Amino acid sequence: MENRQELLNSVQMARFVASGSLRLDAVVPAEMNAEGLAVLADGVPPVPYGTPLSDAYAQGSFVRRLLELPQVAGALRSLVGPEPWVDHHFVHTREPHGGTAQALHGDAIIDVRPDAFDVQLMYYPQAVTLEMGGTLSVPGSHLRRTNESDTGRYQNLRGQDRLVCPAGTVVFLHHGIWHGGRRNDSDTLRYMFKIRFNPRVRQRRLWDTSDLHDPQVTAELDAMFPWYEGATGRLERYNRILLWRELTGDDGFDLDHWVTRVANRPKGTVA
């Protein structure tokens, strides 16, 4: 799948490292969204776990064309590199006036890899209103070491994102982000198509790094989110710095001396 790709830049990558998500509004054209609704309603046959992307979806199929859209393909390559495995996919629906909200959770099981991450693509073929129960996600929660729905006790967090989006929106989420489908209080059945991707290359400088030293990069990495406790918010930045070091190969990168200070153990002695 080597069609045209619009890679992310460093500012976008830094924002992903800080928030754990990347949102591409209305990147899928209207005619594809109409087709996509029908495709999702019919169901998308499963693929075996770990299928290389180019083998997962037939040439010309809806999902293949979705993943070949330049912004989608470029974001995917920037995040996990070429030819990732398709871990699995699933068509999620939220029934109108039915069911309950999902408990806040992270997918799969606790996953604390410090130097690699999976992404989950979420595609919304229809416009999502607040009443339709768009996916709830918590910016900056992806580095928390929690297991699946053990976070179900948390109903609302300051600064949470209750997704409201135009049709054709695609969101990429870091595997660890806390999220859940909200209760659908509307008259409309809501669809979301999710694909999880596993990287097969080291996730290092896979994006367009020409702006790597843009001051906005550090500003993005330094973001605090409203639900952070003050003290733990500092640890969030510490962990982000370590992840940015892995992604860039720059072992000296820091923000406000957070990592350097606590790693400083001089061995030299006074002459």
Add this chain to the structure above:
Amino acid sequence: MTTEATLPARADTGDATAPVLRQQVLVLYLADSALDSHVVGWSRYDGTGRTSPTTGDSDEPPYDSGVAALRDGWRLFQAAQLIPPYPGHEYDVSFLKHEFFFERLVDVRAQP
């Protein structure tokens, strides 16, 4: 704290005037371990069945701080302990640390 000891929920004794008490629970997550620090997260559970709070149902917390909830009549019944990090895990981030449970008893026979 055994709230039932002070305000027992009564069985149906045939006394139409006897209160029938049910518990409402409010959980506040605060910015630090002080009860007067600001709210960063919240959950609600309603034993009366009159409301059905759920995940992602509001963007604004019901109170700005734990003390604000006390002033509105909520009774604190549990506060998170302060537990030092396990050696080697000092920089890990995980669950919210400053969790406070409040309750309010409501007579479901009374008009809301």
